[in-house]
Amino acid sequence: MKKISLLVLSLVLVCMGVSLTTGHLNGEKNVVYAAKNLGDSARIEWGVTNQDLVSTDGVEYPAGQKVARFTRLDQKPTGPYYLKLKVELVFGFGHGEVADKYVTSKETKVVKLDSKGYTATDTEIHSEAGAYGPLKPVKEEMKPEGNYIKDGRYVTYSNKNYNTYSNFGWKYRLSGSSLQNKTFQARGKYNHQNGSTYLSLYDNKGTWYGYVNEKAVKVGSGQQGAYIKDGRYVTLTNKNYNSWSNFGWKYRDSGANLANKTYQARGKYNHSNGSTYLSLYDNNGKWYGYINEKGTKAGNGKQGAYIADGRKVKLIKKNYQLWQNFSWKKCQDSNKLVGKTFTARAKYYHVNGSTYYSLYDDKGNWQGYINSEGVR
Incomplete structure (x- = not known):
C-alpha cells in the first residue's frame, strides 16, 4: 500500500496570484470554498476516523485521521467528511471523502475566515480529493465477497444445481433441489471477486436461507416472484377461490363464475407467501386473471381434469x-x-x-x- 501523502501546490502559484477555490464541500457539487461564498465565517464539524481506511488508488489512512466538513452558517453540516490537512506552502488537499459512519468524536464550531477563505488556524479541507473517491475500510476491501449491497428484489429459485452457503468460506447450507421453484427476497447482495454475484435470501417470515449465486434465480417484479412458463390445462374445481387482476390483489372474477370450466395456465408464479398462482386463458385467448393453484386440478390435455x-x-x-x-x-x-x-x-x-x-x-x-x- 502507498503511504499517506500530502498534495501541495507550488509556491509559484502564489507568486502568480492564482487562487484555487474549487471543491465539493458538504457534499454539494461546485461549491466554492472562498469568503465570497461562505461569508467571513463558516460552520465546521470536526471528527476523527474510527477505523483504518484505504483510497481507490491504494493509499492507507490509519484510524485517528482528522476529518472535517464545512457548511454555511445557516446550514447544518451534512454529507461526507474530508481529510483535514495542515497548510504547508499554500494549502493541502484531502485524499478522499469519508462516510459519516466511519467518523467519531464530532465537534461543531464556527470559525472566522480570512479574505481568501482560509481559517485562522491555517487548516483546510479542500475536496479536490474527491477525485480519489470515497475511502473504504481496509478490512472490507480485503474481503473476497466485497461489501454488502442493499437489494430488496424478489427472486424465484430456478436452477437446482446451485446450493446455498452459510458464509463465504463456502460452508454448505441448503441444497438447490430443496429450494427449487420457491420465491425469496434478496435483501442484500455481494459482488464477489470471483466475478459472480451472491444474493442473501430470506423468506416472507424473515428466515434466512443463505447466500446463493445469482445465476440460480430469476428476478420477479414483486413478491409473486418470476414468471414461469407453464402451458397445462386446468379445471377450476373449487368455487371459493377468486381470480385477481394483479398481485396487489385487485379482484377480477368470482370462483363461482369460473368453477367447472377448463382454462390454459400459460404461466405461473411461485409467490413468496408459499402459494402458486396460475395465469388463466380460455380457448379464445381471453385472460381470466391469476388464481391460486389450490382452486384447480390439472388435466392431461385440453379436456381438463378427470x-x-x-x-x-x-x-x-x-x-x-x-x-x-x-x-x-x-x-x-x-x-x-x-x-x-x-x-x-x-x-x-x-x-x-x-x-x-x-x-x-x-x-x-x-x-x-x-x-x-x-x-x-
Missing part, C-alpha cells in the same frame, strides 16, 4: 360420435346406442366449452367419450 361422476345417463341423440380419446379418434357412433342407459363414471369440462362423459355399460365395458348434449 372428475369422478357415477350418474346413470340415457343416450338420446343419433349421429353423436363417441371418441376413443381427446385427439378425436373415433370409437363408435351413437345410432345403435340410442335409448340405452350407461354409467358416466367420469366427466371432463373441455376447454372448448363442452362437457364429455366417459360411458360404461352395465357389464363394465367402456363405450367411449361423448358430448353431454347427446345424453340425459
